[in-house]
Amino acid sequence: MSWTDFVIRLLVAFILGAAIGVERQWLKTRSVLKTNVLVSLGAAMFVMMSAMTPGDASPTRVAAQIVSGIGFLGGGVILRDGASVHGINTAATLWCAAAIGTLAGAGFFLQAYIGALAVVGANFVLRPLVPIFQKIENTLVTPPQANISYRCRLVCQAEDEANVRHLLLQSLQEREMTLTAIHSKNLVNSDPDLLGMVAIDLEISSGENANKLEPIEQVVSLLKQKTKVSQIGWQLIAEERE
Numbered sequence: 001m002s003w004t005d006f007v008i009r010l011l012v013a014f015i016l017g018a019a020i021g022v023e024r025q026w027l028k029t030r031s032v033l034k035t036n037v038l039v040s041l042g043a044a045m046f047v048m049m050s051a052m053t054p055g056d057a058s059p060t061r062v063a064a065q066i067v068s069g070i071g072f073l074g075g076g077v078i079l080r081d082g083a084s085v086h087g088i089n090t091a092a093t094l095w096c097a098a099a100i101g102t103l104a105g106a107g108f109f110l111q112a113y114i115g116a117l118a119v120v121g122a123n124f125v126l127r128p129l130v131p132i133f134q135k136i137e138n139t140l141v142t143p144p145q146a147n148i149s150y151r152c153r154l155v156c157q158a159e160d161e162a163n164v165r166h167l168l169l170q171s172l173q174e175r176e177m178t179l180t181a182i183h184s185k186n187l188v189n190s191d192p193d194l195l196g197m198v199a200i201d202l203e204i205s206s207g208e209n210a211n212k213l214e215p216i217e218q219v220v221s222l223l224k225q226k227t228k229v230s231q232i233g234w235q236l237i238a239e240e241r242e
Contacts (some may be wrong), residue, residue: 003109006048013044013104016116020097023120031091036097039070043101053108063102070098093123148236149180150204150216154223155231158186158198164227165200171222175215178205197230203237 017040021033043066050062072213073094078087103112156164161184172179181203187195206215216234223229 008106009044009107010041012109012112013040013101016040016100016104016112017097019116020093020100020119020123023123025208032094034169036094038071039094039097040101040104043070043098044105047102047105054070063106066098066102067095070095089123089130093119099163114162129232148206150206150234151201151237152216152220152234153199153201153232155187155197156200156227156229158196160228162222164229165225167223168202170206171219175206175218177215177219180202 005093017037020040021036043063046062046066052056057109076090078091096115100112100116100119103109103115147187154164165182169179179202182200183202184198184200187197187199204216220234224234
C-alpha cells in the first residue's frame, strides 16, 4: 500500500467519523465528536495494517476483532440511572463509526460514504419520531383504577339476618361492588334493649366512580327502606390504586 493510499483512506475515515460525531455533538447528546473520529481512524488503521502485512494477517479477521473490541468501549458510555438506561444510542453510534472506519481502511469508499449517511440519517431523521411513539404508547396504556374500600356496621333482629344478607349481596352486585369480608355476632351480652339483635360487620370494595360516596349511600338507603335494621353506619377505609 502506497503512502498516498494510506493517507486517502485515513482522511476518508477522519471525515466520515467526524460527520457522525458532529451530528451527536450538535444534538448535545454526548461530547463524543473526538471519540467517533478516533474510533473510525483506529478501525481504518487496523485494517490497513493487516493489508500491509500480506500472508501474515487477514483484513476480515482483524475486522472481526474490531467488532468485539469496540463493544468494550461502547459499554463504557452506557450508564444506568435507576430504572432508566442512558447511552445505548451513543454506544451503537460508536460501533457504527468503527464499521465506517473499517470500510474506509479497506478501500470501500462508496460503501463507507453510504454507511455514514445511513448512520447520520438514523440518528437525525428518526429522532423526532421518538416522542410521537411515546405519546401513542401513553394513550394506549390503560390508566390505573382506584380501589375504594368501605367498612359498614348494621344491627338487626336475629330472624331478619338472612333477609338482610340477601338484600345486601343483591344490591352490591347491582352496583358492581364486592363484599370482601363479613362477620356477625349476637348482642346477648350487651345492652338489654339489644337482646335478640345481631351486629353485622362487613368490608366492601368498589371500583372507581364519579362520586365515590354515592354507591354505598344507595346501599345503606335501600337497607333502611326494605329491612328492619335498627342501626346502620359506614366509613371510608381507603382509596388505593391498583
